């Protein structure tokens with residue numbers, strides 16, 4: 001069923017750039033696309049056919065919301081689980097800390 005899957009080959013670069021675990025990105029995309037997402041040979045595997053455009057948009061949004069600090073615009077952040085469906089995004093560059101919805 002190769003034809004019904006979409007592979008994201010630059011997963012490692014995305015994860016590096018975002019400073020997030022590949023499994024975090026898999027979980028996010030799984031939620032966004034509503035399909036299971038696995039990791040196979042350094043690639044993300046989406047269970048379904050999706051266009052590059054769609055994927056790029058989603059990955060871009062991930063950075064906007066979950067990586068880039070909205071105070072200073074830098075990507076030097078990490079997430080803390082805040083419970084009740086929330087994260088804290090903590091910026092190591094400017095010290096900002098704010099709640100965002102968990103995915």
Ligand SMILES: [Zn+2]
Pocket residue numbers: 069070071072073074091092093094095096
């Ligand atoms: Zn910041």
